[in-house]
Amino acid sequence: MTALADLGFAAVRFVTDLGGLARFAAQIGRAALAPPLRVRLFVDELFKLGVLSLVIICVCGLAVGMVLSLQGYNTLVRFGAEQSLGAVVGLSLIRELGPVLTALLATGRAGSATTAEIGTMVATEQLDALRMMSVDPIDLVATPRALAMTAVMPLLSALFIVCGLFGGYLVGVGLMGVDAGSYMSSLEAAVDFHDDVLGSLLKALIFGVLVGLIATYRGHTTAPTSAGVGAATTSTVVVASVSILIFDYFITALWGV
Amino acid sequence: MSRAPVRDLLVGLFVLAGLGAVAYLSLSVGGRSYGGPARMALYADFDEIGGLKPRAQVVISGVKVGQVSSITLDESYRARVRLDVDAALKLPIDTSASIMTAGLLGDRYVSLQVGGDDKLLQPGDQITMTESAVVLERVIGKLIYSGSDREKKP
Amino acid sequence: MAFGQRVVFRDLSCRFPRGRVSVILGGSGSGKSTLLRLIGGLVRPQAGSIVVDGDEITTLSERQMYAVRRKLGMMFQDGALLDSLTVFENLAFPLREHTTMSEREIAAAVHESLAAVGLSNVDDLLPNQLSGGMVKRVSLARAIIMKPVILLCDEPFSGLDPLSVKLVEGLLVHVNRQLQATMIIVSHHIASTMRIADHVVLLLPDGAVEGSPAELRRTTDPRVAGFLDEDGVAAEARA
Numbered sequence: 160m161t162a163l164a165d166l167g168f169a170a171v172r173f174v175t176d177l178g179g180l181a182r183f184a185a186q187i188g189r190a191a192l193a194p195p196l197r198v199r200l201f202v203d204e205l206f207k208l209g210v211l212s213l214v215i216i217c218v219c220g221l222a223v224g225m226v227l228s229l230q231g232y233n234t235l236v237r238f239g240a241e242q243s244l245g246a247v248v249g250l251s252l253i254r255e256l257g258p259v260l261t262a263l264l265a266t267g268r269a270g271s272a273t274t275a276e277i278g279t280m281v282a283t284e285q286l287d288a289l290r291m292m293s294v295d296p297i298d299l300v301a302t303p304r305a306l307a308m309t310a311v312m313p314l315l316s317a318l319f320i321v322c323g324l325f326g327g328y329l330v331g332v333g334l335m336g337v338d339a340g341s342y343m344s345s346l347e348a349a350v351d352f353h354d355d356v357l358g359s360l361l362k363a364l365i366f367g368v369l370v371g372l373i374a375t376y377r378g379h380t381t382a383p384t385s386a387g388v389g390a391a392t393t394s395t396v397v398v399a400s401v402s403i404l405i406f407d408y409f410i411t412a413l414w415g416v
Numbered sequence: 417m418s419r420a421p422v423r424d425l426l427v428g429l430f431v432l433a434g435l436g437a438v439a440y441l442s443l444s445v446g447g448r449s450y451g452g453p454a455r456m457a458l459y460a461d462f463d464e465i466g467g468l469k470p471r472a473q474v475v476i477s478g479v480k481v482g483q484v485s486s487i488t489l490d491e492s493y494r495a496r497v498r499l500d501v502d503a504a505l506k507l508p509i510d511t512s513a514s515i516m517t518a519g520l521l522g523d524r525y526v527s528l529q530v531g532g533d534d535k536l537l538q539p540g541d542q543i544t545m546t547e548s549a550v551v552l553e554r555v556i557g558k559l560i561y562s563g564s565d566r567e568k569k570p
Numbered sequence: 571m572a573f574g575q576r577v578v579f580r581d582l583s584c585r586f587p588r589g590r591v592s593v594i595l596g597g598s599g600s601g602k603s604t605l606l607r608l609i610g611g612l613v614r615p616q617a618g619s620i621v622v623d624g625d626e627i628t629t630l631s632e633r634q635m636y637a638v639r640r641k642l643g644m645m646f647q648d649g650a651l652l653d654s655l656t657v658f659e660n661l662a663f664p665l666r667e668h669t670t671m672s673e674r675e676i677a678a679a680v681h682e683s684l685a686a687v688g689l690s691n692v693d694d695l696l697p698n699q700l701s702g703g704m705v706k707r708v709s710l711a712r713a714i715i716m717k718p719v720i721l722l723c724d725e726p727f728s729g730l731d732p733l734s735v736k737l738v739e740g741l742l743v744h745v746n747r748q749l750q751a752t753m754i755i756v757s758h759h760i761a762s763t764m765r766i767a768d769h770v771v772l773l774l775p776d777g778a779v780e781g782s783p784a785e786l787r788r789t790t791d792p793r794v795a796g797f798l799d800e801d802g803v804a805a806e807a808r809a
């Protein structure tokens with residue numbers, strides 16, 4: 160019976176958390192639109208979340224593209240359709256792997272760092288100090304980070320995809336001997352701007368919002384102990400990752416209509 | 417906050433690189449033409465379009481001149497296909513449109529055979545001569561029936 | 571006032587005289603820091619009223635609280651300095667946020683504040699490069715830079731060696747005289763308290779006892795005597 164009670168308790172806590180997140184998101188929205196606009200901080204966060212993630216994104220993009228190309232070739236060659244390799248690699252990257260993997264990587268790298276940063280500020284009373292100085296911590300700390308994450312995600316996703324296409328080209332054309340012209344033309348023929356590219360960017364944008372909100376919210380609601388910071392960081396990675404994958408399904412389903 | 421010109425430069429480069437990637441994907445790969453040739457709409461009705469889909473190619477002598485923009489049913493339940501083709505083309509009114517297949521099992525596309533009339537098709541005009549798609553099952557079905565018919569004859 | 575299941579105190583009533591140095595004394599867990607945070611509006615009571623410089627704050631929204639807090643300054647136990655900013659930037663922060671002072675005026679104000687707490691040449695240091703005593707002093711400098719009406723200090727003497735404790739005592743008194751600010755200090759350091767306080771609020775498990783240090787020392791209330799005795803008398807003998 161206590162298992163049931165625990166489940167009920169967890170469900171209530173989940174819904175409460177969701178409500179808290181929604182309210183937090185509204186506060187960020189309001190802070191983002193009202194002056195003062197923290198441009199300097201926004202740019203700083205673009206650096207921390209975007210520029211510093213470049214290496215991991217590009218390397219992983221390249222690797223994923225190469226693997227896709229390898230796997231794709233091995234399958235397609237059985238049907239004599241290896242000239243469509245460009246299309247297979249491109250569509251996979253653009254529609255799914257680009258936005259989703261970029262978001263997951265960004266969650267692990269930038270999202271957890273953000274939560275840890277804000278969580279530490281909670282534990283050392285810095286957020287309280289801000290409140291006592293009549294500065295809204297949501298305006299100063301959370302909003303620039305959430306906005307930067309949203310802006311950065313489509314850019315990182317696009318870079319991931321381009322690196323992946325390049326990696327696919329390297330393996331497909333360079334290694335497996337697919338004709339370069341066929342690779343590029345099948346890619347260009349299969350990819351549609353509206354359905355594929357636009358959908359991809361939209362996904363990345365939504366994922367950016369998700370990760371930005373979850374990471375800053377978890378940071379703000381950290382229990383002010385070092386164990387609390389660790390728990391919050393873990394929670395960010397887990398919750399954000401699951402949310403990304405669930406939202407991915409819904410966006411794909413709705414966008415394809 | 418302290419000024420950090422190096423950081424700003426890197427952020428700027430990052431944003432440029434990202435936007436460049438987006439542009440590449442949109443324009444080059446995605447085929448979103450920035451400008452591009454002006455298009456004019458022509459309509460063609462078919463009894464059967466087979467697997468023809470919107471954005472399928474429209475070709476003349478194998479060269480792409482446009483794409484299928486929409487497919488709807490008209491009042492007599494024929495398929496009304498709207499073709500967006502290069503506006504600079506001069507097509508006589510007896511031009512015909514047929515639905516072909518790329519390869520044996522490939523994608524459908526529309527092929528235009530240019531006619532010989534002096535009068536030209538205007539934007540929004542109807543292509544009157546159309547040839548429907550060949551549906552493989554019907555062909556096989558015909559073969560089977562005609563074969564069994566021959567057997568029955570004494 | 572309770573946190574979840576844990577009741578910190580109930581039916582507490584006390585006053586802090588304007589312009590004077592008041593100290594909130596009490597054992598661990600007696601709710602000293604909580605009381606301070608109630609005054610700052612960082613926590614809300616379940617019931618009751620809190621009047622800060624004439625304003626009832628329990629019914630205010632967070633946004634309205636920000637206006638009230640312009641009159642307050644707070645010195646946190648571990649400093650709570652923004653760790654990504656230098657000392658100069660930490661002190662300049664409230665000025666840049668809330669005033670339209672020029673950079674030159676801000677620099678002057680920052681150095682004046684630092685001088686008031688006896689620090690110089692620390693502008694470009696980061697908080698993690700400062701010693702414990704310096705952190706406390708910078709925290710105090712930041713708290714007074716906006717010339718607050720009420721200054722809240724959370725355990726200003728904690729973690730300091732006896733020499734630094736004396737130094738901070740002197741600074742607090744000096745600041746009180748200069749700014750004419752009401753000071754509310756939370757401490758468990760009985761000796762320092764008795765030396766600098768004009769008014770003491772002693773939080774005991776079953777209520778609070780208020781009075782001047784002299785009154786408390788003279789009291790016949792066994793709880794007070796027992797508390798002071800632990801540390802106070804012996805410390806007095808030593809001091």
